[in-house]
Amino acid sequence: MKFNYIYGKQAEQYDYLYIPKAFMKEELFKSMTASAKIMYAVLMEKQQKFVEMGWIDEKDQAYILANIVAIGTELNWDEAEVLAAVEELERFGLVEIAENLGNIRDCRAIVFHA
Numbered sequence: 001m002k003f004n005y006i007y008g009k010q011a012e013q014y015d016y017l018y019i020p021k022a023f024m025k026e027e028l029f030k031s032m033t034a035s036a037k038i039m040y041a042v043l044m045e046k047q048q049k050f051v052e053m054g055w056i057d058e059k060d061q062a063y064i065l066a067n068i069v070a071i072g073t074e075l076n077w078d079e080a081e082v083l084a085a086v087e088e089l090e091r092f093g094l095v096e097i098a099e100n101l102g103n104i105r106d107c108r109a110i111v112f113h114a
Helices: 008-013 034-052 068-075 079-091
Strands: 064-067 095-103 106-111
Touching (some): 034 064, 034 068, 064 068, 068 079
Antiparallel strands (some): 064 106
């Protein structure tokens, strides 16, 4: 497959995820999988959008509602991959599953800055 060059302002039409450089540079994150790093970027992007909508709790913490199936669809991952990445982020202390909404596929999460 051959891809075309990106010219001028065309670059603005593409959607990117931003992964913190600390994940590549800091010894603490050396063992973190690439999947967890991608998941963190996805959750941070979602958190930014939720903040814009005013999703701040009584503790002044920004939070998101995450649907595992929807995130899996967005990333073309199966449910097990999504859950593994979220659980890894939780072990690193970067995500807190604050509340299960009665279904493992839906949860309220707080994402911490790396």
